[in-house]
Amino acid sequence: MLDPQIIFAGVLNGLLAGGIYVLVAVGLTLIYGVLHIINFAHGSLLMLAMYAVFFLWRLIGIDPYVALPVVIAGAFVFGFVLYRLVIGRFSHGRDENILLITLGLSIVIDNVALLFFGGDTQTIDVPYAGSFVELGAAFLPLPKLISFGASLLICAILGLYMAKSDTGKAIRAVAKERQGARLVGIDVDNIFAISYGIGIACLGAAACLLMPSYYVTPTSGHAFVLVAFTIVVLGGMGSFIGAAVGGFIIGITEALGGLFLGEQLGQIGISLIFILILLLKPTGLFGSKA
Amino acid sequence: MSRQALLCALGLAAAVIYPLVAPNYLINIGMMVFFVAFIGQSWNIAGGFAGQTSFGHVVFFGTGAYTSTILQVTYGWNPWLAWPAAMLAGGIVGWVIAFLSFRAGLRGSYFALITLAFAEVFRILANSVPFTRGGLGMLIKADQRPINFQFKEPIWIYYIALALCVISLLIAWQLTRNRFGARLVAIRENEDAARALGIDVFAEKVKVLTLSGAMCAAGGTFYAQKYLYIDPSIAFGVDKSVEMLLVSMVGGAGTIFGPLIGSVALTAINEITRWLASVVPALKNVQPLSLVVYGIMLVLIVARLPDGLMGLFRRKPRHA
Numbered sequence: 001m002l003d004p005q006i007i008f009a010g011v012l013n014g015l016l017a018g019g020i021y022v023l024v025a026v027g028l029t030l031i032y033g034v035l036h037i038i039n040f041a042h043g044s045l046l047m048l049a050m051y052a053v054f055f056l057w058r059l060i061g062i063d064p065y066v067a068l069p070v071v072i073a074g075a076f077v078f079g080f081v082l083y084r085l086v087i088g089r090f091s092h093g094r095d096e097n098i099l100l101i102t103l104g105l106s107i108v109i110d111n112v113a114l115l116f117f118g119g120d121t122q123t124i125d126v127p128y129a130g131s132f133v134e135l136g137a138a139f140l141p142l143p144k145l146i147s148f149g150a151s152l153l154i155c156a157i158l159g160l161y162m163a164k165s166d167t168g169k170a171i172r173a174v175a176k177e178r179q180g181a182r183l184v185g186i187d188v189d190n191i192f193a194i195s196y197g198i199g200i201a202c203l204g205a206a207a208c209l210l211m212p213s214y215y216v217t218p219t220s221g222h223a224f225v226l227v228a229f230t231i232v233v234l235g236g237m238g239s240f241i242g243a244a245v246g247g248f249i250i251g252i253t254e255a256l257g258g259l260f261l262g263e264q265l266g267q268i269g270i271s272l273i274f275i276l277i278l279l280l281k282p283t284g285l286f287g288s289k290a
Numbered sequence: 291m292s293r294q295a296l297l298c299a300l301g302l303a304a305a306v307i308y309p310l311v312a313p314n315y316l317i318n319i320g321m322m323v324f325f326v327a328f329i330g331q332s333w334n335i336a337g338g339f340a341g342q343t344s345f346g347h348v349v350f351f352g353t354g355a356y357t358s359t360i361l362q363v364t365y366g367w368n369p370w371l372a373w374p375a376a377m378l379a380g381g382i383v384g385w386v387i388a389f390l391s392f393r394a395g396l397r398g399s400y401f402a403l404i405t406l407a408f409a410e411v412f413r414i415l416a417n418s419v420p421f422t423r424g425g426l427g428m429l430i431k432a433d434q435r436p437i438n439f440q441f442k443e444p445i446w447i448y449y450i451a452l453a454l455c456v457i458s459l460l461i462a463w464q465l466t467r468n469r470f471g472a473r474l475v476a477i478r479e480n481e482d483a484a485r486a487l488g489i490d491v492f493a494e495k496v497k498v499l500t501l502s503g504a505m506c507a508a509g510g511t512f513y514a515q516k517y518l519y520i521d522p523s524i525a526f527g528v529d530k531s532v533e534m535l536l537v538s539m540v541g542g543a544g545t546i547f548g549p550l551i552g553s554v555a556l557t558a559i560n561e562i563t564r565w566l567a568s569v570v571p572a573l574k575n576v577q578p579l580s581l582v583v584y585g586i587m588l589v590l591i592v593a594r595l596p597d598g599l600m601g602l603f604r605r606k607p608r609h610a
Contacts, residue, residue: 038399086589089593096341099399100343100588100592101589101592103345103535104586105585106585108581108582108585111578112582114578115582226407262418265417271407271414274404275404275411278403279404282394282395
């Protein structure tokens, strides 16, 4: 039996990882909730944003946290344009087709990254990377702690934006009833592009928060794509609260899985949760309908 | 029809004569074309004909590869006997995944994602349990005799790949003619309408995934015997799933020759980029370019050309 203090530390680390997952999953669930498309390119776009953060640091020496507003803005524009030029044109039809198109996009993005950046693992070496905060028996890496706080703050700001701003209200209107939204004069196509842009902007933020304690390779996207889908399915497709709760559950599951089952077998927990939720309760914890 | 039959006969004759005149290097390429066309066809039967898009078909491939390899290496079976056992295992896995997923009513994207997750579970298990030797992978002892399903001359493994491909084409051809195939197409086009017409949608979908799983597992064994080595990321990696899906979609999902055409196109693009890399030194790391091209083709084909490259061939005579 493991020492409860080790388990406590594991849970804390899982919570910290979950904070970032929440940000990634919120972007995915927003895109699903508004556009009703499953964005399989989500992981690849996160990888791309992580490279952007890496090169900002490597070439110009910008600290990942300082780069946050730039990368968020850049990711939003990238997502907006990507939707306008590619996804929007093809996104009406059978949902498997849209899934296949985003799969095609992720293949293109992954291999373009491999072509230009090479297959090497890249890391950012920031001075505070080795700093720890002691909390009881747990030593928490400072970058992860900062990421956790920043991630939750960004989610809160996004939630507030969705609740209060005109654009946020329009997005929610389109998500609920797109025909009705069109009738009251909302430019639905524009809202689609904005929503996709916001979803990708969340990835930009996640990339900045991940890079100080993580690494990037052209295949980094794969590691996140199933995790993000699991969180979204667990929380309920399209549900913000679900994405938040799901993110923490998955973060803790991953940490405890690694603790009890070892590095290799520990990863199985996420896939199993994904399968079980889809088989037993496809609406997830907070979803309204399948 | 007779003109088509003539074309098929000519194509088959050319494929049989090809290795007698081609150098070993080109024989290997031909073998890969037919092998990928075969596993692509296994995807096509479920994903193309029946419309059950899978993102994790490699789960059957890996099940086949590991079943025959474990039976052979650990239990001393002859690989020819292990081959049908591997197909049986692939069929069972297909049946179980289909039974669970379709009983839960999963469709479209949800089905695609759950197959991806099943493949991931199998990959992690193969990485962790002792009887697959984990991440080390499994080596099959080299003993190049036909009785061991190993050949000195590449021509024999080429002919086996060709035979597999021809069998898969015959299965696909049958699906365009028999009632089972017609029911699958009805399910693909409109599942609710198919059910209203009295088709047992659940049973038909489970049946087709079982068939597809068994076929794909046969490909897994073939692969293991050709390379005499498998590991979890080869046998259960995402890349193979994507490859099967790509060749079918690009060639033409739900068509008989789609996977074969797609496989020829994929190989051609691969060889062209490899040639470019060898001729122009600045492009020496250009290999990923072939997948970039393929990804773009996938997007364009899904959006504009639902019958894939086959659609190009077919449309001309009809409107001429």
